[in-house]
Amino acid sequence: MQPTLSLQNISKNYGSIQALNNVSFDVPMGSVFGILGPNGSGKTTLLSIILDILNAPTGSFTWFGKKSSAESRKKIGSLLETPNFYHYLSATDNLQITQAISGRGNAADIDAVLETVNLLQRKKSKFSTYSLGMKQRLAIAGALLGNPDVLVLDEPTNGLDPVGIAEIRNLIKQLSEQGKTIIMASHLLDEVEKVCTHVAILKKGNLLVAGNVNEVLINEDIVEVSAADITLLENILQEYPSKTFLKKEDNIIQLYFPVGTANLTDINEYCFQRGVIINMLLQKKKSLETKFLEITSATNN
């Protein structure tokens, strides 16, 4: 299937600082693609290049299989870095400009997206009177206007309160279920973990890894086991075949297996046959944060 966005060898420097170094990856259609990286890793630079705000001196990229153009940008709802609106205009007036430039949506759609982001009550207020969170909501409304098939969201939950963050997360999930392609830059790993199907991790302009979340972030299975007699459990599990590693944390034993090889039924049966009744048995994903720190710190060494 044609990728929605394809990057080939994109590099960008600001004087002697290499902001992006030979970055290539594809964003599959219908994916929620998270671009992760610490501050200053090149996430916003990358999004600015694919939206034609910055020129990339080397490399190329295509949207929908074609060279990027103003026409291709019209089909993409975008929020880049900060909410950019005319301060003296109201939400409705600002979105009318977005609508007129992009050709996405109509007057009724403007009210609909303002309703989605809970700004309908304040639609006639000037942008300059908005709080940071409201400005961010308006920027999201602008990106959603006309129901585009592709969304580019740079730190979409910036400035939002916890309720707002949860709302946006749900919104992204809903949009993803509708088959939209969402490209999202974030340093909030929890947020990405909850919604992304694909990730790319950047550090100091270098692409460390990119691909499906399950391939990139999960390279081992972790099984947590507990029993009334934790010492006995530990002793018998030390002998359990096929595990790579055992770790004891308080009253829980963690067993590590090569990806896809953990078998919970077998572990249960193994313990039962040796006279230990398990009172907890669950398979865990390694948290994205742990994995992210592993990947980004590995390159330091």
Added chain:
Amino acid sequence: MLQLLKIEWLKIKKYPAFWWMLAIVALTYPGINYMFHSFYENIISRKDMAGNVAKFILGNPFAFPDAWHSVAYFSSFFVIVPALLIIMLVTNEYTYKTHRQNIIDGWSRNQFIHAKMMDVMIISIIVTVSYSVVAAVFGFYFSDAVHATRWAEELQYIVLFFLHTFAQLSWAFLLAFIFRKAFISLGVFVFYSIIIENIIKTYFRFKEWSSSEFLPLEISNRLLPMPNFLGKINAASNEAYKQALANINWHILYTIIITSAIWWLCYFLNKKRDL
């Protein structure tokens, strides 16, 4: 093109500075001309010999057909008012980063400059219409029956006034486009047009070099030479005035060249630079 214009109108119509600019133009253009007219009235209303001489020499610069030229000359001093608006309209885009958002939403980089050129064009037209109305009202009000019939004789000044305004507003646009910050652009525009260019002109005159006519603003200033108020008694001034009139055609060409170069530079830079 019409779509670009519609979008610019959405941006401008609720921008208070735009309406302030219109109000100030609507006041200053009649105001400055009325001031010079009062000055003229004071001189000729003197009952003594000097008053009669003055009336004979000066004629009435506010009667047709001279009204078109005189009002254009005096009004052109106030190009700074629309220039201020242009600078605000352009630097606002950079301050609010809407120059980026417009591109993100689907304009090409060239369309952004097209749209801004239309702003400059529309504001030049508004200012020219204001000038034309003031000149026509003054002309008809101060002409006697004979002069009134000559109202159509110097209508070319409407075109020259438009070209002068468009050229100088394009210069203001270039400064705003390059500096991006309102205060810096305004400062450079005012400082250059009032002080720097005049110093250079004086220096050139002192050195007896003729090339000051090619300074960015002087090129278009010479489209509207100072009216020949005293020409009837001063042969040298009369000669210089005739020469200035004869040079207008050249300055139309120079103005078109420098204005085209300014816009070409804006298109070029906007394509090349990071937004």
